[in-house]
Amino acid sequence: MLKKIGFYFKTSLLLTLASIFMVSCTKSPKESNLSNTGHPCLILTEQGVKNIKANLGNIPIFDTTLAEVKAEIDIEIENGIQVPIPKDYSGGYTHERHKKNFFVMQKAGVLFQILEEEAYAKYVRDMLFEYAKMYPTLPIHPKPRSYARGKLFWQCLNDSNWLVYTSQAYDCIYDYLTEAERLTLETDLFRPFADFISKENPKFFNRVHNHSTWGNAAVGMIALAMDDDSLLQRALYGYKEGKIDPNLKDDDGGYINRDGKMGFLANLYEPFSPDGYFTEGPYYQRYASYPFLIFAQALQNKRPDLKIFNYKDSVLIKSVSALINLSNVNGDFFLLNDAQKGMSYYSSSLVSAVDIAYHFGGNNRELLSVAEKQGKVALDDAGLAVALGIKEGKSKPFNKRSIELSDGPEGNQGAVGVIRSGDLELVYKYTAHGLSHGHFDKLSYALFDQGDEVVQDYGLARYVNIEQKGGGNYLKENKTWAKQTVAHNTIVQNETSHFQGKYDIGSKHHSKKYIFSCNDENLQVASAKDNNAYPGTQLQRTIVTIKDEDYDNPFVLDIMRATSKTSNQYDLPFYYLGQIMQTNFEYSKLESPEVLGKNNGYQHLYKEAMAKADGANVKLNWLLNNKFYTYTAITSKGDDIIFGRIGANDPDYNLRNEPTLTLRKENTKDALFVSTIESHGTYSPVSEFALNAYSNVKTIEVTHNSMKYSGVKIEMTNGKQKLFFISNENNEVNKEHTLSSEDIKYIWKGPYTFINLN
């Protein structure tokens, strides 16, 4: 049966899409391209299964993965089927069981295709019939916390997870089932299930949001498995009848659907920039990448004419490389917006993502080395391609370089800049807000050294799936602490967060790229501006890494500039991790810590010690993981230096008690915070030998500061002097600048210059 699919473009956005998405728009709306090539057709194809069988035993990484999965599923089959009446939150038994069931069914389905052992098909069928028996009688899930409660789980999001995986299982055993069995499953389970998460939950389904992506993919995958054209349209374009009041806001204060955008294609267009950056950040991209890529794979297999992987200049393929570039040397993702530490490209969703990007994205050999590190592959056509590529020795190291990734659907809403220099990886954030998971952290950064986070981004305040911590869900401290500006390494004006900490204001704005120049590995510069975080105040931060032949490691120069119409208090927190070794100034510790402030995150900080700057450089020397670091900062006489610690007003020990050093300027219109950060030495607790325990920076000073230019001089302990000038108003590469500073005339071309004075 040839079904028909139509493409309607109702909004200007979708008109834009039309020009990018290479669909066959000349066809009439009633014409369809749903092919009828039989099953499996989602992640496996008939030809793919043949190829896999032909290669089995000769594709080591595939064979190993297959053996592991088989061992796991054989135990599950032996343990028997459990389909309990839903009642728990995540972490609880019924939640974890249903979650396990969909993973297990997907794997059992794949095993049936590859190994042709009926036991796997029977297991899937029997479990599906348990669900088909239960589903028609199921009420809404009893746990009330979600805005869109599911039936199997407490939220539709998890129900959608279930359907994305289970569709694949159904596809794998489709031909094993009788027509009557298929009719029962589709009638009692799949169609009502798809309707429930779409028609009955438009606030969940009809939105641009990672939740909707899962919902769209779920409906789309089962549509493809069932060959249902109208369901597929719903998946791709949303449930048109489910209109949402454009003024409706969600818990975060953002509009649920202001402009009517919905469906998988809108969800694919909106959050990804042309560079493949996902606006919520890598942690959520990792989560969303599975439905994006698995549904895309299924579409490519079943509807190759849609050329989904070409969509928006191959954004899905780009997004996988972008995501890998947003991981540190160990593969752990940088923490941008809500993100839990330790998430990495070893996540199983990234195994599929990497394999799919390789198979459908032009066989990028660098992806093979990531797959090798992952040590497993997807058990499908894409995984086979990767396994063969590795076997044939095509793997090449994934070469992570400094990179700027634009944000926003059109790539014009700021960016994230990653500077890599020696063992340092610096992540500088000047993006858009990042939807509901965004933090109020304009122009913040974090610094890694050989994969260790040295100047940290706190991440989220949540222990994901650890039930004893608030059911494993977001903790209230995520809003009162983790999202607030003071929880980040960026400037806070008058103890208020950027955009007053309001999502609906923050989501209207983005920072602006100014410079990203990383071709010279000895001098890499990223600079960005933000004029909206505090109306009336202009912020510009310039981060430079300098590699000097006299020293083993590069160091960081940070210039944070604020100019305002009004006098303000400016705080610049510095979230170093480790133990203080020494400062070059006297400080007084309080007898007991005091709470630093009343709100906007300040209520979660203790003040432990204080010092008044005398106008000289301040130095903080500390030790982390047997490496010595020094922060050197220019101060003005009278600046406050505050030693703080996270953990105040934290009745349940939800926060980590980690330190910070904050520089505070009071009653200031224009402020220039300048500092260097060095990783200069090492300690061995075995030989007890301290190597280069002291900073190599003797002094830093501001030599020039005007609206047009800023200049900083750095003198090293070996006597060498360096000068850095930046134009604050013109970033043209060919613009010539002339500046007189300290009786010397400097002339250079481009937005900055760096001079070794001796």
Add this chain to the structure above:
Amino acid sequence: MLKKIGFYFKTSLLLTLASIFMVSCTKSPKESNLSNTGHPCLILTEQGVKNIKANLGNIPIFDTTLAEVKAEIDIEIENGIQVPIPKDYSGGYTHERHKKNFFVMQKAGVLFQILEEEAYAKYVRDMLFEYAKMYPTLPIHPKPRSYARGKLFWQCLNDSNWLVYTSQAYDCIYDYLTEAERLTLETDLFRPFADFISKENPKFFNRVHNHSTWGNAAVGMIALAMDDDSLLQRALYGYKEGKIDPNLKDDDGGYINRDGKMGFLANLYEPFSPDGYFTEGPYYQRYASYPFLIFAQALQNKRPDLKIFNYKDSVLIKSVSALINLSNVNGDFFLLNDAQKGMSYYSSSLVSAVDIAYHFGGNNRELLSVAEKQGKVALDDAGLAVALGIKEGKSKPFNKRSIELSDGPEGNQGAVGVIRSGDLELVYKYTAHGLSHGHFDKLSYALFDQGDEVVQDYGLARYVNIEQKGGGNYLKENKTWAKQTVAHNTIVQNETSHFQGKYDIGSKHHSKKYIFSCNDENLQVASAKDNNAYPGTQLQRTIVTIKDEDYDNPFVLDIMRATSKTSNQYDLPFYYLGQIMQTNFEYSKLESPEVLGKNNGYQHLYKEAMAKADGANVKLNWLLNNKFYTYTAITSKGDDIIFGRIGANDPDYNLRNEPTLTLRKENTKDALFVSTIESHGTYSPVSEFALNAYSNVKTIEVTHNSMKYSGVKIEMTNGKQKLFFISNENNEVNKEHTLSSEDIKYIWKGPYTFINLN
């Protein structure tokens, strides 16, 4: 020339020695055994060098080490010789340079012997002549902090280090030098050097102390190299003319030399127990093991008739195995007394120790596997033996089991008990005080899980050789915090430390072994008593590990019993490491932390939160390194539960801000603290899956508590019940006990019984 050596036994101790030390006592005091077998004769022998040369290129671990050392020394030779006028503390240039010089000379000497390249000999000779030129004019080192200031370094200890290594270098190039050169070096440098650290510093040299061990070995090594009998006698028996006032005390309040014991043999006899446990603990044994073993090796080579390795029933050989047994699964030493975290058997002094113990101690094949892990060998006869052993495939895993190591010269001053069960390693300390580096921590323990310290011993308050932290020396917080009882996982009575925190009292006493029974790997029991820490109060702690087939990991049962004539406040701190997940009781956090007490270490603790026990079990569930742990403790109604954190009154951030949970009983004569500690689950930040996040212990209760017996019942969450009884007064293995408890009569044989009730 045949020189003579005599053996005088002046004290009853030395009479005891005589019967153990198999020397040729029949010889007259004037007769000598100094052989005249030529050079080298200390760590290398003429035959040994021949053997090494014959095997070079065919002994991988030796060849690799040789290549590394050669590369290192070639660079040093190229850099040239620097022998600066001494002026710095450790961490400073002159200190570090002289320290480097002796390491480099020793290695260059060895390279000359093995490779026969004159450049190495010349380099050693030239450097020695620089020293010989400078030494006669050198005043006492200008830095005043030591009780025994050196000349090259701020303390005689480091001067002795220099001589121990340099003697080896001298021995290696002895035959390369002319007789005139040797005369100059011996006259201007070595003899005055040896005299200075002995004759001129009897408080340093004539003592039983690790400092003296270095001094004795230094004088002894140069004596052997120079064939000087009278110097050797001074090394072995002390500088007889340098009498020390028996009432003289050192900075720690201990007597410097109360009983006239001195010299290398006394230093070897006193601190080692018959099991090879070194009373200061593994951290200082590691430091002392080099002079002990390297001098013993030299004695064995030059004076085999002394049979130094047979001394005290081969205690030196035993001490190496004991030390390895006192390391965790990663090779890091357990923290007993002053000890810095991270010190391990990868320390270079342990490379020599392991090789020497293998070569001279009967070729224990388990030591080869340690050498393999170390990845290098000593470049001498012992290292050759190890390299050959490894090459011949003789290596066997070093099988660390549960072990009790007695303390005290005669082995009757308590012990340290190590229980190993599954991935857990529990170190229980019921030793003597441990000389001047001892802590006031009777019956304390620490717990490791797969090498991670979970319930910690704080260790020392020092950053060894990190100059910016108090010159790298002991910080004042070592005395005010790290040594105090409250810094440990043991009972504190009335907020005072054991023995009033006085070294001269503590050093008179030791705890008593009671039970150490570890043959049943499912039930291991260690119990000990202390009646001296608090006069009038009797302490007994019993630690049990229980492995239950229903659960993956064993768990710990801890029974701490105090019985007193008077009413007291008892605190039992619990230094868990990690983040609190959940408690089963309500607690109130203070708005700001408050200092917990006034002195004895309490001034360094903050009180963060409080709860009053209602008499039920309290549970603390926490997460460390992605593992879930639970502490379950029996309480009495009204007990205080105090959440604390280290770091109060710490003006220089010398302390680590780590947590503790303290149970406090007030106005109590007899107290029984009973708790379990479980490692029951894991978390993956990649899959975000929490496995077995909750405790398997439902309840624990005291079923019996009398002077004669204690009994504890444990109910697991699966309903199974277990009962543990211990006899508090009789630890005979064959004694039969009858006890009625809860209407049931229990009869068993031996000091404890364990019953599965269902």
